[in-house]
Amino acid sequence: MKAQLRHIYYKYIAPKALVLMYHRVAEPESDVWEVAVSSANFEQQLQVLKQYYRVVPLKEMVERLKNGVVERNTIAITFDDGYVDNYQTAKPLLEKYCLPATFFITSGNVGQQKEFWWDELEHLILFSESLPAVMDLEVAGASIAFNLEEEAQLTQSLRQQHKAWKSCEQEPPSKRSLLFYRLWEKLKPLPVSEQQAALQKIRDWAGAAASARPDCRSMSREELKDLGQGELFDLGAHTVSHAALAYHAPQFQEKEIEENKCFLEEIAQKRIDLLTYPYGNYNNETMAIAERVAFAAAFTTEEKAVIRNANRYRLGRFQVKNMAAPEFKKQLQLWKYSI
Numbered sequence: 001m002k003a004q005l006r007h008i009y010y011k012y013i014a015p016k017a018l019v020l021m022y023h024r025v026a027e028p029e030s031d032v033w034e035v036a037v038s039s040a041n042f043e044q045q046l047q048v049l050k051q052y053y054r055v056v057p058l059k060e061m062v063e064r065l066k067n068g069v070v071e072r073n074t075i076a077i078t079f080d081d082g083y084v085d086n087y088q089t090a091k092p093l094l095e096k097y098c099l100p101a102t103f104f105i106t107s108g109n110v111g112q113q114k115e116f117w118w119d120e121l122e123h124l125i126l127f128s129e130s131l132p133a134v135m136d137l138e139v140a141g142a143s144i145a146f147n148l149e150e151e152a153q154l155t156q157s158l159r160q161q162h163k164a165w166k167s168c169e170q171e172p173p174s175k176r177s178l179l180f181y182r183l184w185e186k187l188k189p190l191p192v193s194e195q196q197a198a199l200q201k202i203r204d205w206a207g208a209a210a211s212a213r214p215d216c217r218s219m220s221r222e223e224l225k226d227l228g229q230g231e232l233f234d235l236g237a238h239t240v241s242h243a244a245l246a247y248h249a250p251q252f253q254e255k256e257i258e259e260n261k262c263f264l265e266e267i268a269q270k271r272i273d274l275l276t277y278p279y280g281n282y283n284n285e286t287m288a289i290a291e292r293v294a295f296a297a298a299f300t301t302e303e304k305a306v307i308r309n310a311n312r313y314r315l316g317r318f319q320v321k322n323m324a325a326p327e328f329k330k331q332l333q334l335w336k337y338s339i
């Protein structure tokens with residue numbers, strides 16, 4: 001009975017430990033996935049964390065979890081993907097408040113003047129001044145036929161709609177945004193070579209050159225080195241090409257994870273034993289690989305707090321949106337008592 005009550009208390013009543021997920025500290029032209037937080041809001045969020053919570057390195061939280069311990073009111077901060085703003089904007093603010101964070105890096109774009117395919121696609125479809133009205137393309141063996149009609153020309157009103165669009169909460173507000181979403185769904189499961197081939201077809205169709213906006217690039221080797229070798233920060237694995245792992249064979253998954261781990265260990269001169277699954281996408285084989293190649297834990301994007309006895313290869317995280325202190329404070333309360 002006592003054990004049962006304790007179980008109920010920890011599962012339903014006790015405040016829980018949380019892992020927060022960030023991607024960018026920036027103000028991009030649009031943010032359809034709600035992954036960017038402005039630097040002003042990020043600083044306010046750090047002030048809330050500093051004042052009300054104990055922010056611990058993720059590796060420390062995982063270490064305790066391995067021993068069956070979850071400390072209340074603790075929070076770990078994570079960043080995914082490896083955008084340059086993590087280095088230029090987030091790092092100085094984290095240092096100002098002396099808060100630790102773990103940065104999960106997709107290594108394929110490190111040091112290149114290249115955007116992630118999803119950023120380029122978003123820019124191309126939502127913000128090109130002029131596109132051909134009709135798309136009729138073969139992408140990964142499927143044909144995509146679409147008519148943009150009057151939206152071939154970008155208007156001020158379309159631009160505003162695209163700037164404000166949050167795809168997780170709202171239907172696509174325009175034909176262009178619907179086309180973007182369909183293409184995104186088609187490209188997401190593909191291996192990187194096919195994604196790039198499809199993107200090239202889309203660029204050719206649009207009459208556009210490859211876009212390489214400086215603020216959308218990944219960190220360079222030097223920046224990663226500086227970040228990874230610092231006291232306050234750790235690097236973590238996030239695959240070579242940001243592969244949606246569950247769509248691929250185990251051998252491919254293992255290669256993506258292992259090569260990324262080796263690359264980052266060489267840069268950080270530290271062991272890399274934490275992993276986050278790109279798009280939060282994984283299957284049983286992914287979890288088995290993560291365990292086999294000696295990761296201490298792996299994280300999804302499922303919104304769940306860290307509880308005792310949780311499976312360490314599918315731990316949850318909470319995506320922090322672009323909100324100021326009062327809203328963030330309330331949000332943390334809800335998350336901390338979530339089941």
Ligand SMILES: [Zn+2]
Nearest residue numbers: 080081278279
């Ligand atoms: Zn990612």
